[in-house]
Amino acid sequence: MLFIEWLQLVELTGFAPAERAAITAVHSDKYVATLEKLSAISADCGETRIVESAPTYLTGTTSRDASRAAGAVIALVDNVVAASRQREAEAAASSGSSSGSSSTPAGFAICRPPGHHSLPSGAMGFCIFGNVSIAARYAQRQHGLQRVLIFDWDVHHGNGTQDVFESDPDVLFISTHQANAYPGTGKAAEVGVGDGEGATINVPLPGGSGHEAILAAWEVVVEPAARRFKPDIILVSAGYDAHWADPLAGLQFCSATYHALGARVKALADELCGGRLVFLLEGGYDLDALGQSVANTFLGVLGEAPSDAFDRKLLGEEPLEKVQQVLLEAQRIHGL
Template identity: 40%
Template sequence: MTLYSLRDDHALHSARGHPERPARLEAVRERIEANRALVDLVRVQGAPASREDLERVHDPAYLDALEAFCENGGGMLDVDTYATRESLRLVRGASGDVIEIVRRVCAGEADNGFALGRPPGHHARPAQAMGFCLLSNAAIAARFAQEALGAGRVMIVDTDVHHGNGTQEAFYDDPSVLFVSSQQADIFPGTGAMDETGTGAGEGSTVNLAVPGGTTDAGLVGLYRETIGPLAARFRPDLILLSAGYDAHRLDPIGGLSLSVSGLTDLVRVVMEAADAYASGRLVLTLEGGYHPEVLGAGVASSLRALLDPTAEPADPFGPSRREGPDLTEITAHVRALHGL
């Protein structure tokens, strides 16, 4: 059984002209409802994440400030991150949905699932909103799995075109969470270089796959095949979370990579294979970026199809890039050497 969540009231988080807009999830909803191959998906909704859930990752002073900011009507938290009066309530709901799917998957009630929430979470730092993100959903779910469900080790993979700096920061010194993030090098937020590998006891438990602009399916899927399985085999996670971003698609207006819907689906499949082999199949996706609504809808639908049946052919209405991408052989060898794979 594959679960998903998608709240009807997400559109109350909205700012005029902003790329992180309600049309994103509405395109996803349309794709899910129109696709007969997705009829077996089971929609769930969790209780809003509790203050205790949030404080496992976020600084209480930050949560208080965010609550006051929303109560006062919201506005811009920084140059590109907004909140409305309703945003904290909505994002607590979205975070609670990730937790609910994790709870059900870890209890064996479902095979896997995909929490479809807005805004994304992976840039939210423990004490600061950032990059459209208010709460670090993946990190909150990982800590919930550890502290409420008894999971020892959690692996988080982040396919978004941007570095998951907030997730990285939450676990940088923690060997119990393995964070693997692929991103376009040298774009927002400016972190995520290969040599960021963790600190103290967490040394080696952060893996950054920084790739050049223009990278295509062949390059990134190849890099995933050479790293994700071996990392999971060594780490033996109790659960894998996937921060699923769709802004690495070639048509995305913000990112500069050249992946296709098929390629993005292959990334999910590689992580799914690792979950099947080393994490008892326990895999939960949480939505991050993706700013071309139709591409996002097709990408999420294709990922959901793969979660239901990994052998299904991906439906890719946009097709692959016609250009040849950069050769990632050297980057792959460097990452494998750096992390002893």
């Protein structure tokens, strides 16, 4: 995993797997125990089993791997919070302000399995543990960062994350995703329930949407909602399967799109929450596109120019009129 500090990339190693209590803050004890048992059985017999119809596979190392992925995210939260508070202390000592400083830290957990489809009681969609959900609960309980913004830009709706926080007003979940794609959730009318009503914002983009569509969604929905919410930390479910080359869906992002998103979310974190920002890898299944897109996200966060020379004119025309209708509906529903 990578820690971005003082405009440098620093690799963090030696982190521990997530403690069981951090995982069971999101997932049921029964699910965690069953996963451990099945993984141990698979290790003994050397078999791989399908545990969900996506299909999601379980091997002899799955329980351990998923715990380490969650542990990576927790370690990044610890480091980002510690560094941001050090900046705040230094600024206070010098009677200055850390707001907007380009040196405020951010972290990126390059880990698999992904997590945003994982349900409280089961695996789903290649996902075992809900890494971003675990990180959000940990930030709240361990660091007192009560108001957590989760922005999910994966091409698929983060249904597992939504399920965990749908009744929690202190977690604002914003998902941009391809409409009517797997897993079939994420309609605009899904806004949360009970005390959490209004704290779930879904932006289902029509097929063929690309660079212009997602930046319009950022300007019209994501950024205004974040400013109104005033988060203490921002977590990003950074999926890269909305890339035009990815085989699993039908959006048209390119790696420069992720550069633009990385730069925008970093600037917002610097302004709103002391730079506290953690990215978590979700989907992305064309390895060349994935590598280019992750690298361009780093460049955006670091304030460097994008490395993508791809001509977006080679892609299909975006359905911007339909996109505008989606954004107007989101504005209406959420009073933005």
